[in-house]
Amino acid sequence: RKEVEQDPGPFNVPEGATVAFNCTYSNSASQSFFWYRQDCRKEPKLLMSVYSSGNEDGRFTAQLNRASQYISLLIRDSKLSDSATYLCVVKSNYQLIWGAGTKLIIKP
């Protein structure tokens, strides 16, 4: 079993819709959680950290469920520019463990 698992997608979503991804992690002692965005053939960029109480940044909402060991990312009112691969990242024992990513395609 992978340490961090994500549905690879692709998720094909019409512009303006709401889309959500989940990510599960295996190490219950994991300390911190993040969502990164990676455009095709580019470097990953930090989208947002994920806090225990859940947090929101504009159209993006991230949630953490420690009991079930998953984190989620919700994107509201999706834009064409949201098309990318979204990487779930978990920090365990000073190292970042990366999911393989969920590909999102926003269609006009």
Next chain:
Amino acid sequence: NAGVMQNPRHLVRRRGQEARLRCSPMKGHSHVYWYRQLPEEGLKFMVYLQKENIIDESGMPKERFSAEFPKEGPSILRIQQVVRGDSAAYFCASSPTARGETEAFFGQGTRLTVV
């Protein structure tokens, strides 16, 4: 302030050759991290270096791979006797603080193709 600079952006090597990947961290950053990303996979940590020191190389393959971050000049990831399975994108990131991966800035990566 230039970001993290990696070169070359693309590198083609024949099997058995050596590949040298360079990473110049952001100004003021003395901590460098190297990652490898295989197609359709997430990034895999390889090595964490501070100036002149390897802090954590737990993700480095035991053979053919080495990394350095000299007092002067860029960090170098060296792969000797490359094989097809080394074909991947290699990303470097830098941070101003120790173990600052989550505050790190990434370079644009070097795409290595072994033919």
